Amino acid sequence: MEKNLQNELKKEAAIRAAEFVENDTVVGLGTGSTVKFLVDELGRKVREENLSFTGVTTSKRTASQAESLGIKIVSLDSIPRIDLTIDGADQVDNNFNGIKGGGAALLWEKIVATNSKKNIWIVDQSKLVDRIGSFPLPVEVIPFGALHVLNKFEELNLNPALRLTENGKKVMTDSQNYIIDLHLNQIIDPAKLSNQLINTVGVVEHGLFLNVVDKVVVGKKGQPLILENPDK
Numbered sequence: 001m002e003k004n005l006q007n008e009l010k011k012e013a014a015i016r017a018a019e020f021v022e023n024d025t026v027v028g029l030g031t032g033s034t035v036k037f038l039v040d041e042l043g044r045k046v047r048e049e050n051l052s053f054t055g056v057t058t059s060k061r062t063a064s065q066a067e068s069l070g071i072k073i074v075s076l077d078s079i080p081r082i083d084l085t086i087d088g089a090d091q092v093d094n095n096f097n098g099i100k101g102g103g104a105a106l107l108w109e110k111i112v113a114t115n116s117k118k119n120i121w122i123v124d125q126s127k128l129v130d131r132i133g134s135f136p137l138p139v140e141v142i143p144f145g146a147l148h149v150l151n152k153f154e155e156l157n158l159n160p161a162l163r164l165t166e167n168g169k170k171v172m173t174d175s176q177n178y179i180i181d182l183h184l185n186q187i188i189d190p191a192k193l194s195n196q197l198i199n200t201v202g203v204v205e206h207g208l209f210l211n212v213v214d215k216v217v218v219g220k221k222g223q224p225l226i227l228e229n230p231d232k
């Protein structure tokens with residue numbers, strides 16, 4: 001999909017999802033280019049429509065954008081619950097399984113998501129797929145011994161690659177860990193892979209988000225589509 005159109009559709013989904021944010025609630029704010037549009041829109045609503053909510057963020061990037069727009073941000077441990085989290089995703093299948101972490105924020109995103117009463121994802125239509133996996137699956141690993149974890153993944157034919165910045169430095173997450181991307185093409189059994197990964201010593205978390213999302217707002221030509229997860 002052409003970049004400008006994709007951005008337009010991301011923005012459309014984000015603006016539609018912002019309507020789900022209610023006054024006096026605690027809202028988890030995800031990370032990424034789609035969420036950036038969401039945070040802009042929520043900032044506008046705070047300024048122009050007196051929207052009042054408390055935000056919990058899933059990355060330092062989102063926290064600084066939100067605060068610069070006048071959105072009140074608190075730490076996760078200072079609140080008893082999150083009412084709703086809105087986040088992006090890299091791919092979503094028909095069973096509402098998703099891959100997240102393209103922006104290296106998967107660990108905080110999963111912690112915030114699993115402590116939220118409701119989760120909404122905002123995506124453009126190009127991210128809806130029959131089977132997830134053509135987007136590389138991010139795995140967050142502890143730096144100590146990371147190359148041994150990489151070798152184990154290699155032996156399991158998971159096609160791992162340590163994520164590097166454009167300057168060739170290792171990407172560091174907000175928790176100071178590394179990211180290994182698994183180039184799998186397709187994931188036949190997401191639950192099995194999820195168990196396998198999380199049981200590998202050195203792995204902190206992975207980007208398979210299974211049975212997490214309640215609603216997906218899809219930006220598509222015409223008007224956004226809202227998909228409800230029947231299993232939630």
Ligand SMILES: O=C[C@H](O)[C@H](O)[C@H](O)COP(=O)(O)O
Pocket residue numbers: 030031032033034035087088089090099100101102103104105106109
């Ligand atoms: O780590 C990043 C997150 O999981 C993002 O939500 C995901 O990568 C989607 O990002 P974007 O909205 O930039 O496509």
